[in-house]
Amino acid sequence: MKRSSDQDLAIGELPRSRAELVADRQLLDSMSGEMYRARDHMVGFPVNLDFDYRHLARFLAVHGNNAGSPYGSSEYRLHSKRFERAVVRFFADLAGAPAQGAFGYVTNGGTEGNIFGVYLGRERFPDAVLYASAEAHYSIPKIARLLRMEHEPIATDAAGAMDLPALEAACLRHGTRAAVVVATVGSTGRGAVDDLPGIRRVLAGAGTDRSHLHADAAFGGLLAALGPHPAPWGFADGADSVTVSGHKMIGSPIPCGIVLAHDRHVEIIRVHDAAVGADDDTISGSRDALSPVLLWQELRRLGRQGLARRVNRCLSTARYAETRLRESGRRPERPQGSNTVLFDAPEQAVCEKWNLLSVDGRAHLITMPHVTEEDIDRLCTDMNHAE
Numbered sequence: 001m002k003r004s005s006d007q008d009l010a011i012g013e014l015p016r017s018r019a020e021l022v023a024d025r026q027l028l029d030s031m032s033g034e035m036y037r038a039r040d041h042m043v044g045f046p047v048n049l050d051f052d053y054r055h056l057a058r059f060l061a062v063h064g065n066n067a068g069s070p071y072g073s074s075e076y077r078l079h080s081k082r083f084e085r086a087v088v089r090f091f092a093d094l095a096g097a098p099a100q101g102a103f104g105y106v107t108n109g110g111t112e113g114n115i116f117g118v119y120l121g122r123e124r125f126p127d128a129v130l131y132a133s134a135e136a137h138y139s140i141p142k143i144a145r146l147l148r149m150e151h152e153p154i155a156t157d158a159a160g161a162m163d164l165p166a167l168e169a170a171c172l173r174h175g176t177r178a179a180v181v182v183a184t185v186g187s188t189g190r191g192a193v194d195d196l197p198g199i200r201r202v203l204a205g206a207g208t209d210r211s212h213l214h215a216d217a218a219f220g221g222l223l224a225a226l227g228p229h230p231a232p233w234g235f236a237d238g239a240d241s242v243t244v245s246g247h248k249m250i251g252s253p254i255p256c257g258i259v260l261a262h263d264r265h266v267e268i269i270r271v272h273d274a275a276v277g278a279d280d281d282t283i284s285g286s287r288d289a290l291s292p293v294l295l296w297q298e299l300r301r302l303g304r305q306g307l308a309r310r311v312n313r314c315l316s317t318a319r320y321a322e323t324r325l326r327e328s329g330r331r332p333e334r335p336q337g338s339n340t341v342l343f344d345a346p347e348q349a350v351c352e353k354w355n356l357l358s359v360d361g362r363a364h365l366i367t368m369p370h371v372t373e374e375d376i377d378r379l380c381t382d383m384n385h386a387e
């Protein structure tokens with residue numbers, strides 16, 4: 001059966017009766033009510049629902065547009081590029097990008113960041129093979145098709161990270177061809193982190209000296225940077241470009257993300273003065289001016305310390321979930337430093353209520369900032385009652 005949120009709607013013709021207008025209002029009220037209530041049971045998706053930007057609602061009555069590069073200005077004056085640059089600077093510092101020569105922009109999500117990173121690699125090395133772990137995000141094979149690149153999925157180890165001997169064998173098989181490698185920092189399925197310095201060592205050992213390493217840190221970048229055991233994920237660890245999500249650990253009503261790269265590499269794809277008075281060095285032309293304002297506001301509110309506290313709270317809730325699920329006999333497992341807990345899936349009705357996806361009988365619980373210990377207790381109670 002279709003959920004109410006999946007049922008088709010029609011626009012229809014004017015004039016509308018008063019009853020129809022009231023029904024429209026009720027429809028919108030009931031949808032927003034449903035979305036707000038869903039927060040109490042949303043434990044299976046890597047999105048944060050703990051934010052409130054309603055005081056910025058005035059930006060909903062104006063068309064902002066950050067078309068073209070965030071650097072420099074625009075002939076379209078209603079833009080938020082200085083907010084965008086501040087957000088990019090924050091993430092560039094976090095990812096260890098050089099103070100001079102770093103480029104970045106606010107994307108419409110992790111996929112656009114991955115397209116940008118791989119595109120940059122492909123333009124630097126047109127003969128490159130695209131290597132990514134078999135557990136990389138589903139956007140990666142699509143990007144390979146989009147950019148007409150040969151794609152080599154690399155097997156993963158027991159923890160779900162890219163198997164380095166398998167990468168080495170694949171590089172050797174491709175001889176002198178260049179490599180674009182996507183390292184996943186926090187895999188969508190189980191939060192696994194690929195070993196960036198290890199990948200660099202493998203490339204050097206295999207004689208693949210023309211390479212571009214893109215870190216897809218959409219999910220795990222902030223965990224890797226700010227958790228109690230920081231993991232290599234950024235420029236100092238060998239990345240040439242990095243994707244981070246804006247709607248996962250930070251939170252936004254609109255999907256968004258940040259992509260970072262070395263400006264000297266971006267110069268290869270840049271078309272000067274092509275985008276309403278700005279350089280064209282982004283994937284999209286017209287770009288959302290609201291997300292940079294929201295991200296700027298939230299980063300100003302939290303700062304690096306507040307974000308670190310948030311990350312640590314997520315990890316502490318994940319540890320709590322592991323304990324409670326073990327007590328419930330659900331065989332939980334969680335990679336170190338990850339907020340994803342895999343466990344034996346409960347029955348379908350419980351999965352649906354708690355928005356849990358399951359693969360091969362294992363569900364994944366993700367302790368994003370809005371998920372509390374009380375939520376975990378309620379989930380365990382539901383699972384125990386359902387048995």
Ligand SMILES: Cc1ncc(COP(=O)(O)O)c(C=O)c1O
Nearest residue numbers: 109110111137186188216218219
């Ligand atoms: C590791 C990883 N990369 C990329 C993405 C894609 O992000 P988006 O859905 O914002 O395009 C996701 C989303 O879940 C992800 O987990």
